[in-house]
Every structure is written in C-alpha cells, then in structure tokens.
Amino acid sequence: MKISKYGVFVLALLVLVSCKKVDELLTFYVSDSSEMVIESTISPIELPFNIPTPDITTNSEEEFSNNNTNSGLVKDVYLSSLNLNIKSPQGTTFSFLKSIKIYIRTDDSNEILLASKENIVSTASSIDLIPTQSKLDVYVKAPNYKLRTEITTREILTQDVTLECNIRFKVTADPL
Secondary structure: OOOOHHHHHHHHHHHHHHHHHHHHHOEEEEEEEEEEEEOHHHOOEOOOEEEOOOOEEOOHHHHHHHOOOOHHHEEEEEEEEEEEEEEEOOOOOHHHEEEEEEEEEEOOEEEEEEEEEOOOOOOOOEEEOEEOOOOOHHHHHOOEEEEEEEEEEOOOOOOOEEEEEEEEEEEEEOOO
C-alpha cells in the first residue's frame, strides 16, 4: 500500500501533536521560595556586590512523587518564573535597584545564571526577572541548591530591605 505525500504529512503532524500532548500531560511545576536581606551598610552605588542568600532545601522528590514520577524519570527542567517582592520596609519600591542577577549551583554542579533584570525602573514592590533558557535538571533534582545574588543599586539604602524570592520551575518527566 502506498501512502501519498499528503498522507505522510498528516501522519507526521498527528505524531508531533500526540507527542506534544503527552509532554503536556507529564508537565508540572515545582515552586521554592527564599528570603534575602540587602543591608543598608553594604550597598555601594553603581558597583555590583553580592548579597547573602540562604541555601534552599528542595521539596522536589515529594513533588515528583505527587506527580507520579521520580528524579530518574525527569527529562527537562526550566525556570518558569522568578519573582521578587519587597517584604520590608513597608512602602519601599525597587526604585533603588539598577540591576540584579541570580545564579544557581549545588555542591556537585557549576554555578550558572538563573535569572536577571537590567535597567530596572520600577516604582512597584514586586518585579519579575527574566529567566535563562538553561536546563536545570541537576539543580532541581538535588536535595538543596544555593543561590548567589548580585545587585547594583542606584541609590544609597538608609535601611535594610528584605526581599522574598519566589521561584517556579517547569518540569517534564516520564510517568512511573
């Protein structure tokens, strides 16, 4: 039996759509959060500097299990979103911040850029960073990871600023 060029095209299209639908069914999100403090005493203007960021213990194994998979079956992990909110002092906006870069690493993997934002002009108390397109499987599968935050300010801070960092990873995995 011969299949026409049109038939091959339709068959290929159906396979492609089916694969995409299966991946969508096996995609879920893992969220983490952390707090960091930008101390007023260490904030030079127009010079990049690191702010201390605590290690983040992941709940990924639990999330994998809740989604009927495990770390060995995870195929792809990408950063879906990274949002920063000012927790204190009340009424503070991101107008003091010129740029921010957040890096991720584990004890067993190299540091890579996770998300960043340049030329921040915001009178809001919340900003969304631009995620990199790097695969993050090794970081999310680990029991914990470390963030390093590098910022450049445009103003002198007269008081400490506490930020909440909300991270959302998009995970695609095979089922158990």
